[in-house]
Amino acid sequence: xxxxxxxxxxxxxxxxxxxxxxxxxxxxxxxxxxxxxxxxxxxxxxxxxxxxxxxxxxxxxxxxxxxxxxxxxxxxxxxxxxxxxxxxxxxxxxxxxxxxxxxxxxxxxxxxxxxxxxxxxxxxxxxxxxxxxxxxxxxxxxxxxxxxxxxxxxxxxxxxxxxxxxxxxxxxxxxxxxxx
Numbered sequence: 191x192x193x194x195x196x197x198x199x200x201x202x203x204x205x206x207x208x209x210x211x212x213x214x215x216x217x218x219x220x221x222x223x224x225x226x227x228x229x230x231x232x233x234x235x236x237x238x239x240x241x242x243x244x245x246x247x248x249x250x251x252x253x254x255x256x257x258x259x260x261x262x263x264x265x266x267x268x269x270x271x272x273x274x275x276x277x278x279x280x281x282x283x284x285x286x287x288x289x290x291x292x293x294x295x296x297x298x299x300x301x302x303x304x305x306x307x308x309x310x311x312x313x314x315x316x317x318x319x320x321x322x323x324x325x326x327x328x329x330x331x332x333x334x335x336x337x338x339x340x341x342x343x344x345x346x347x348x349x350x351x352x353x354x355x356x357x358x359x360x361x362x363x364x365x366x367x368x369x370x
Contacts, residue, residue: 192246193268194219194239196253200261202233209256214239217249225309238268277332279308279361280339282346284327286355288314292325299349303342306332325355 198210207226214221219241226235241249250265257263284296293312300307310329317324333342343359350357 191240192243194241194246194250194253195266195268196235196237196239197264197266198233198235198237198261200233200258202228202231206233206261207235210235210237210253213249213252213256214241217245217252218242219245219249278335278337280331280333281358281360282327282329282331283358284325284350284355286325286353288323288325292327292353292355295349295353296327299345300331303337303345304334305337305342308332 196210198206200206211221213219214237219239221237222240223238224235226233226237228234239249246267253263253265282296284292286292297307308330310327312325312327314323314325316322333339339359346357346359
């Protein structure tokens with residue numbers, strides 16, 4: 191089996207998921223994971239397919255044939271070796287007053303610790319009490335097996351103070367949860 195990761199971006203319209211799923215079915219692929227959303231009228235999706243090796247090239251060509259001036263499709267093989275040691279995951283939540291640079295600051299601090307962002311969702315909402323714009327981030331992270339989560343917690347705690355936000359981290363082997 192080959193693993194394919196497909197990214198799709200273009201103006202939202204009915205039938206986009208159907209077009210992708212028809213090609214997947216046509217070539218015997220299994221649709222394993224996906225994340226899709228509409229942002230400002232643009233459809234954005236990421237799909238993980240597992241396809242029989244002998245049909246992989248044909249499926250990739252069929253998916254690329256859907257690509258047009260308005261709809262952009264990228265297909266990448268993702269046949270990495272499975273990890274020998276199971277990865278450690280943590281959940282991270284952040285809430286604070288909205289301002290530019292929050293994502294960059296968090297991404298930089300996580301990268302400094304070798305942490306990978308598996309999934310991340312963000313949105314802005316009015317604060318319940320103040321009505322001010324509050325930035326919300328929820329992420330699932332993979333942390334290196336040898337990373338001391340107390341060290342990561344200290345780094346995020348310092349960042350939370352700098353940004354004046356609340357960060358909650360739950361998971362990992364030596365971090366039951368922290369609010370800073």
